Amino acid sequence: SSEPETAAGGGGKHTIGVANFMLSGPYFSGMDKAIAAQAQKKGNIDILSTDAGGDAAKLASNVEDLLSKNVDAIIISGGPLESAPAVLNSIKAAGKPVVLVDRKFATGEYTSWIGPDNEAIGRQNGEFLAEKLPDGGKVGIIKGGPADNSIGLARTNGVKSVLSTKPGITLVEAPDFGNWGSDGGLTVMESLLATNADLKAVFCENDAMCLGAQRAIADAGKSEQIIIAGVDGQAEALQAILDGTNYLVTGLNDADIIGAMGLDRAVDILSGAQVEKDTVVPSPRVTKENAAQFQNPDGSF
Amino acid sequence: MTGQLLRKPALVVRGRDVTVTAAFVALILALVAVAAFTSDTFLTPVNLTNLLKQMVTTGLLAFGMLVVILTGGIDLSVGSVVAFSGILAAGLVAGLPIPVAMLVGLLAGVAFGAVNGVLVARFGLAPFVVTLASLTTIRGLAFVYSEVPIAPDDPAFFTLGSAMAGPVPVATLIMLAVFAVGGVFLTRTPAGRAITAIGGNAETVRLAGISVPRHLTLAYTISGACAGLAGVILASRVGIAQPSVGVAFELDAIAACVIGGASLAGGRGSARATFGGVLVLVLINNLLNLYGVQSFWQQVLKGLIIIAVILVQRTNRVRG
Amino acid sequence: MTGQLLRKPALVVRGRDVTVTAAFVALILALVAVAAFTSDTFLTPVNLTNLLKQMVTTGLLAFGMLVVILTGGIDLSVGSVVAFSGILAAGLVAGLPIPVAMLVGLLAGVAFGAVNGVLVARFGLAPFVVTLASLTTIRGLAFVYSEVPIAPDDPAFFTLGSAMAGPVPVATLIMLAVFAVGGVFLTRTPAGRAITAIGGNAETVRLAGISVPRHLTLAYTISGACAGLAGVILASRVGIAQPSVGVAFELDAIAACVIGGASLAGGRGSARATFGGVLVLVLINNLLNLYGVQSFWQQVLKGLIIIAVILVQRTNRVRG
Amino acid sequence: MSLELRGVRQSYGDVEVLHGVDLTGRPGEVLAVVGANGAGKSTLIRVLAGAHRMTSGELRIDGEPVELRSPHDAHARGIRTVYQELSLVPELSVTENLLLGAYPRRRGGLIDWPEAHRQARRLLDDAGFGGIDPRTPAGRLPVARQQMVEIAKALAGEVRVLVLDEPSAVLAGADLDALFALIRRLRERGVLVIYVSHRLAEVLELADSIVVIKDGQIIATTEPAKTSETELIGLMAGRLLEQIYPARREAPSETRLHLTGLSRDGEFQDVSLEVRSGEIVGLFGLVGSGRSELARCVFGAEPPSKGTGGYRSPAAAIAAGLALVTEDRKRSGLVLGMTVLDNIALATLGATRRGPLLDMTARRKRVGEMIERLSIQPARCATIPVAALSGGNQQKAVLAKWLLAGPRVLILDEPTRGVDMATRVDIYRMVDDLARAGLAVLLISSDLTEVLGATDRVLVMRQGRIAGELRSDSTTEDEILAYAIGQAA
Ligand SMILES: Nc1ncnc2c1ncn2[C@@H]1O[C@H](COP(=O)(O)OP(=O)(O)OP(=O)(O)O)[C@@H](O)[C@H]1O
Ligand SMILES: Nc1ncnc2c1ncn2[C@@H]1O[C@H](COP(=O)(O)OP(=O)(O)OP(=O)(O)O)[C@@H](O)[C@H]1O
Ligand SMILES: [Mg+2]
Numbered sequence A: 001s002s003e004p005e006t007a008a009g010g011g012g013k014h015t016i017g018v019a020n021f022m023l024s025g026p027y028f029s030g031m032d033k034a035i036a037a038q039a040q041k042k043g044n045i046d047i048l049s050t051d052a053g054g055d056a057a058k059l060a061s062n063v064e065d066l067l068s069k070n071v072d073a074i075i076i077s078g079g080p081l082e083s084a085p086a087v088l089n090s091i092k093a094a095g096k097p098v099v100l101v102d103r104k105f106a107t108g109e110y111t112s113w114i115g116p117d118n119e120a121i122g123r124q125n126g127e128f129l130a131e132k133l134p135d136g137g138k139v140g141i142i143k144g145g146p147a148d149n150s151i152g153l154a155r156t157n158g159v160k161s162v163l164s165t166k167p168g169i170t171l172v173e174a175p176d177f178g179n180w181g182s183d184g185g186l187t188v189m190e191s192l193l194a195t196n197a198d199l200k201a202v203f204c205e206n207d208a209m210c211l212g213a214q215r216a217i218a219d220a221g222k223s224e225q226i227i228i229a230g231v232d233g234q235a236e237a238l239q240a241i242l243d244g245t246n247y248l249v250t251g252l253n254d255a256d257i258i259g260a261m262g263l264d265r266a267v268d269i270l271s272g273a274q275v276e277k278d279t280v281v282p283s284p285r286v287t288k289e290n291a292a293q294f295q296n297p298d299g300s301f
Numbered sequence B, C: 001m002t003g004q005l006l007r008k009p010a011l012v013v014r015g016r017d018v019t020v021t022a023a024f025v026a027l028i029l030a031l032v033a034v035a036a037f038t039s040d041t042f043l044t045p046v047n048l049t050n051l052l053k054q055m056v057t058t059g060l061l062a063f064g065m066l067v068v069i070l071t072g073g074i075d076l077s078v079g080s081v082v083a084f085s086g087i088l089a090a091g092l093v094a095g096l097p098i099p100v101a102m103l104v105g106l107l108a109g110v111a112f113g114a115v116n117g118v119l120v121a122r123f124g125l126a127p128f129v130v131t132l133a134s135l136t137t138i139r140g141l142a143f144v145y146s147e148v149p150i151a152p153d154d155p156a157f158f159t160l161g162s163a164m165a166g167p168v169p170v171a172t173l174i175m176l177a178v179f180a181v182g183g184v185f186l187t188r189t190p191a192g193r194a195i196t197a198i199g200g201n202a203e204t205v206r207l208a209g210i211s212v213p214r215h216l217t218l219a220y221t222i223s224g225a226c227a228g229l230a231g232v233i234l235a236s237r238v239g240i241a242q243p244s245v246g247v248a249f250e251l252d253a254i255a256a257c258v259i260g261g262a263s264l265a266g267g268r269g270s271a272r273a274t275f276g277g278v279l280v281l282v283l284i285n286n287l288l289n290l291y292g293v294q295s296f297w298q299q300v301l302k303g304l305i306i307i308a309v310i311l312v313q314r315t316n317r318v319r320g
Numbered sequence D: 001m002s003l004e005l006r007g008v009r010q011s012y013g014d015v016e017v018l019h020g021v022d023l024t025g026r027p028g029e030v031l032a033v034v035g036a037n038g039a040g041k042s043t044l045i046r047v048l049a050g051a052h053r054m055t056s057g058e059l060r061i062d063g064e065p066v067e068l069r070s071p072h073d074a075h076a077r078g079i080r081t082v083y084q085e086l087s088l089v090p091e092l093s094v095t096e097n098l099l100l101g102a103y104p105r106r107r108g109g110l111i112d113w114p115e116a117h118r119q120a121r122r123l124l125d126d127a128g129f130g131g132i133d134p135r136t137p138a139g140r141l142p143v144a145r146q147q148m149v150e151i152a153k154a155l156a157g158e159v160r161v162l163v164l165d166e167p168s169a170v171l172a173g174a175d176l177d178a179l180f181a182l183i184r185r186l187r188e189r190g191v192l193v194i195y196v197s198h199r200l201a202e203v204l205e206l207a208d209s210i211v212v213i214k215d216g217q218i219i220a221t222t223e224p225a226k227t228s229e230t231e232l233i234g235l236m237a238g239r240l241l242e243q244i245y246p247a248r249r250e251a252p253s254e255t256r257l258h259l260t261g262l263s264r265d266g267e268f269q270d271v272s273l274e275v276r277s278g279e280i281v282g283l284f285g286l287v288g289s290g291r292s293e294l295a296r297c298v299f300g301a302e303p304p305s306k307g308t309g310g311y312r313s314p315a316a317a318i319a320a321g322l323a324l325v326t327e328d329r330k331r332s333g334l335v336l337g338m339t340v341l342d343n344i345a346l347a348t349l350g351a352t353r354r355g356p357l358l359d360m361t362a363r364r365k366r367v368g369e370m371i372e373r374l375s376i377q378p379a380r381c382a383t384i385p386v387a388a389l390s391g392g393n394q395q396k397a398v399l400a401k402w403l404l405a406g407p408r409v410l411i412l413d414e415p416t417r418g419v420d421m422a423t424r425v426d427i428y429r430m431v432d433d434l435a436r437a438g439l440a441v442l443l444i445s446s447d448l449t450e451v452l453g454a455t456d457r458v459l460v461m462r463q464g465r466i467a468g469e470l471r472s473d474s475t476t477e478d479e480i481l482a483y484a485i486g487q488a489a
């Protein structure tokens, strides 16, 4: 039924479905908004956005709902979801293109992927910390935990791959997870400080946890002693970096950019263009020097 | 407590609890009618198939939950069991034939359910806390088994979750069969009647020579089995088993029972009405999606609709 | 139900429930002793301060939960209220003086609690489902208010959460004050006794000319207020308010009450024992961290320890 | 104060239960209300207590029409009610139960607990129930004590009308005497006492005037001097009952229940007894003498600490042909929310099966026959919740459940408590028939006349021990009581 409409619309009135695995994280809701904003900018594109609330089966249902509404293409923001073969299969069976943003699924066929290289972000942070700690010292690592394993793992592995080769640097992994939130980052940091008062730096798998960890460090009066490195480029983190606090670095993982690119990619595919299969969005290292240029008052993340 | 029972007796017709009241059926029909008239998409075959698929997990968990709720208990651990059974089955696929791996996944659910049951029945611990603790423990075990999701290569792993029997998914048929057989179990077998009676008055049941611990254990085991089955089907449907899946699944299952008029104090509830509750929940979700309601507003509305539905249910019961 | 009560009565001394039994105190002391002897870190000032800080949220929620549990109800919505109150307060800081913004955050909690209470008390809906629905709705509202975390610039926003009174965090003192005042409220005011009595036998309370709906509403409002306070303190402590915070917080709060010997059927439980339950939970978490137990195993162990603790509690009560 | 009811009608849902009741009570009068189970006595009382709003009709106090909007309203006017069902808060202390909602307070508004306990103590003493410790949780007290607390609770503040719904059902011996003494004291103080009871002997002894209620209407008003037990029963039942207790002709054969030295620590010691096929053995004792505990222990509900003859579990007892009708049907005899059918079939769940499924038709038939045989009312009650039956009919449903199991030994614990006279006669007849058919019956009762009339032998229990054994046809109430209170020669 959408065929005649498309024809009448005179070239390119499309409906694109967005299947979010979860929206309850600023990064993910930012992604959703960026896609919608880019569609608005392009005009002629309707967006149907769904949220699976972190439930893989619901994601499958949502995609099925979208297909039943006959969307022209689907963008999947898979967040912490490792893969969803059945979802990809059903999209393929319906003959629709699918663009993955941020999360590249480990298995299954997709049309195109746009996202960051998480291990590279980790390495980048590792190198930065190594520079800042020429005399070595203890570096704490706060992991996000179950909900996002391979992404977090990639980031931590990146950091470790660099730091473990540096003499004098010891790595201390917090036993408990920070669950990707600032409150979790805070408590895990508190516990870490109780057992390792002599930390020189801490790396968290995302900025939200770093922000919590920063408070714990401040409360312990160790802001002079411990430096902080995160990932994402969350607005508050950029501000903290710009303000010259002990939050020194993050690796930009910009939902706004990835989201916009994802939408563009879907539109390109629909207009029949030949597109790159995988696109790694560079994640520049953000420090005090360049933080201002990444601040985006209109950005959603 | 006794006072309340006297004032609001459940309707009972021909020895069966009738909680699927006319108003409840009307409510479901009204939801369907609204959906059909306001959305072009609702009645399309694709969407109807979606509906059928979407009710599988909640449906299976809700039936198991109903059995436990009838005894006056609750099973909070089902979401974690879904995760464990799924990831175990997916993990075992590497070394075992797929049906066997899936069976072992299901049996893991049975085992967890039995442990919950024994703790509640033999040690007399509060069901809420026992299953709250096992929720935590089983979730941890799922991650201990595999921190990362497992996606078996063999496409036959997807069959259970995605095969269709004509227009109806096989998984949905399995769920419906559980409700059908389960309904007969609850109303027409000695064990089913005993489970229902325990929720009404365990001491009376004990003095009637019926083993209360055994039936309590059975009830939790059934819930564990349903959760195990749901976990295996879910992993197969998604094609990948994640240790993190199933958080808060218990809440929808409980909501389905209560929307269907089951009493959390035990003794009152039916398989049919619980299935109605599942339908209501799935319809709400489907409609909110079809209307394109924004995710967070969906949550806001979902809560409000649940309150509205149980208000209707209650008004109806008090009058009845 | 009554039958069980008759066989395992709560101790009551001078009109007050005594559930802080000797064995329970011994259990807490044993935990502390084990911690002190096996970990160098446990008794360090830093760790002790951590302990004091980490009990604030669970403590506040547990007290509110206790009040609701005493009436025979439950409040699943507290985690969502924590999120909403926190993000509201943080959001309002832009336009209002900080104390006022925080007060409004707290009052939002009061308002949600009151709505829960009215739905339970006036409309006679099951507390589990009402608060399950409001859990969903309030979480949605928190995201509708702000999808992204809000971090107020003014460092005065941090004061409530991080100020110290000597070695003791001010937030901890507030939590302790809630327990102290709350304990007196429950044992020594007519409203507190009415709330306890409602959980024992609501009909009797009604016939004694005491308004059951009013006291039920009060109980849920207190829980909402505690959650609101916890939300504001948490936002202030972290310095950032997140709409996603607080998922599953209700479970720890309920666990604390039950570990402290409260009965989910209502009528039995005390502020002191609940505080003991909070201590046990916080100690378990702290110990598992100090020993460096990996997160998944922490979950596994935490569930098992909770079961063990309530087994001890129960044995003790049966003998007592 | 004087109290007048005019044309009171009251319905539950669509069913009218009171059809225009007129009633007058004067200060200083003991007004007894008698009637069969389900006649509407408790309903009438709930109207007086403000717990139900009457559908129509009028209440006048001292000639003034008043409307009772709530229990509180009635309470404030000095109308106090002790309900038929115990309604204490089991977790709370006796003190709290007595003062619920009216605690003494210190300056600052906090409850003054020492003063509260003193007030509670005084209330109990004034009521003549001095033996109860106000600090005990109410749920820990034996039923009789709980009943006394209920009565004492009604006496707080200024009492002008005291309504007692079957207060004596759980009292016996000295406790009963204390209650009667209390009622007489209140009468002297000008209180109007409305007294509902199935024990006609005590009604005749205590009342100044008697009203008989039948099917929701007052059908007679009389005085003790002008009537007799037989006449009252006739009025209540609508038929004449020439004989209450069937004539026993004992023909005992083999021993069916044989206890030797059975003990359970703290409850009863060294109980040896025999009950033979065809005989009815009474077990009398004061409340708290341990009879119920003994029965439960024999039945396997609680393990004994010594001795033989008890069963391992209720299932084992049932398999051996035992049946136990417990003393508290709501707590341990019925599943109130389930249907009459489900309840009656509960002890024989596995009996009617076709394959793994219950044979619903056979089940309905078996239960239907039992409903008919015991004439449980209403006759077509199989599919209604048992909670909707009147007390006496609920009791019959419990009996039906056990009769379906075809027992060889029947233990009845207070089977006629709260049961009207006509139904009692039915129950005595039934038990007698069963004994004649070869059953061994152990009848636990606190009702002396019943123990004497319905049994062949009487065992008397005192403080957990068998204090004596007497033949029913050659002993007296006084003699039995003497054993029970330890003053037998
Ligand atoms: N809550 C109720 N709902 C519906 N019907 C009721 C309720 N309570 C009582 N009835 C019915 O009302 C009638 C009168 O009951 P009521 O309790 O007043 O009798 P009663 O004279 O006190 O009997 P008993 O001697 O058994 O206590 C009975 O037929 C009973 O089944
Ligand atoms: N306050 C109490 N606390 C604990 N146990 C009690 C208390 N009062 C009584 N008991 C126990 O209950 C036992 C039996 O009480 P019960 O009242 O059931 O006896 P009974 O002879 O069956 O009397 P009845 O059946 O007439 O009430 C007592 O022997 C005692 O061990
Ligand atoms: Mg009555």
Ligand SMILES: [Mg+2]
Residues within 6 Å of the ligand: D291, D292, D293, D327, D413
């Ligand atoms: Mg007894």
